[in-house]
Amino acid sequence: xxxxxxxxxxxxxxxxxxxxxxxxxxNGITGTAIKFDHAWGxxxxxxxxxxxxxxxxxxxxxxxxxxxxxxxxxxxxxxxxVTKVIAPxxxxxxxxxxxxxxxxxxxxxxxxxxxxxxxxxxxxFVAIGIGMWLALVMAFNVWFxxxxxxxxxxxxxxxxxxxxxxxxxxxxxTSRFNTMFSIPMLFCMVAQQNGGL
Numbered sequence: 001x002x003x004x005x006x007x008x009x010x011x012x013x014x015x016x017x018x019x020x021x022x023x024x025x026x027n028g029i030t031g032t033a034i035k036f037d038h039a040w041g042x043x044x045x046x047x048x049x050x051x052x053x054x055x056x057x058x059x060x061x062x063x064x065x066x067x068x069x070x071x072x073x074x075x076x077x078x079x080x081x082v083t084k085v086i087a088p089x090x091x092x093x094x095x096x097x098x099x100x101x102x103x104x105x106x107x108x109x110x111x112x113x114x115x116x117x118x119x120x121x122x123x124x125f126v127a128i129g130i131g132m133w134l135a136l137v138m139a140f141n142v143w144f145x146x147x148x149x150x151x152x153x154x155x156x157x158x159x160x161x162x163x164x165x166x167x168x169x170x171x172x173x174t175s176r177f178n179t180m181f182s183i184p185m186l187f188c189m190v191a192q193q194n195g196g197l
Contacts, residue, residue, distance in 0.1 A: 042111045049104035053189075056097035057182050059090055064179045068172060083154050091150055098142040102135060127197040131188030138178045138185065145174045 004014045027033055034040060067082065067090075074082065109115040109132070116122075118129035151157040152167035159167065191197040 045104055046108050049108050052097050052101040056101045059094040060178055063175055087154055095142055095147055098139045102139045127188045128192035131185050134181045134185035138181050141174050141178050146171050
């Protein structure tokens with residue numbers, strides 16, 4: 001059992017195996033079987049959307065609630081561990097989680113037939129539409145403002161010290177902007193399906 005938790009890959013595989021066991025148990029207890037139809041496909045893509053979104057917003061909040069406030073407390077000789085190892089890896093998963101959250105969200109909206117209505121803020125899809133637009137702005141920020149500036153701030157792209165400081169500030173402020181947007185975005189996403197608006 002311990003070997004499962006010594007490898008992230010094995011842990012993820014074990015999570016999917018556990019999921020299949022739970023699905024089997026639920027189906028056995030309830031006497032129902034999964035119908036691999038459009039409704040199930042839509043549910044499955046929505047689940048992927050939530051999974052990617054949890055990673056995206058989780059890493060965004062990690063940067064804003066943990067890493068950034070902790071950096072001034074870290075001795076200078078230890079900071080390269082964060083800036084050269086942890087941050088680039090976190091930014092990789094951050095960028096790709098943002099991308100796949102958007103892609104799966106657009107697929108869910110398409111599969112449910114409300115993509116156009118949501119993006120044009122037509123009733124009854126105004127809440128989800130606002131959430132989608134907030135998420136699209138946030139994803140744009142991740143790929144076209146935060147990531148290019150973080151590359152400079154972390155020294156992955158060589159720039160002058162003044163440009164490096166300006167890039168770090170721009171990345172931090174845009175990350176805070178995304179943190180602000182994440183609060184109403186998550187509300188709108190949940191509100192649409194659950195009558196919150």
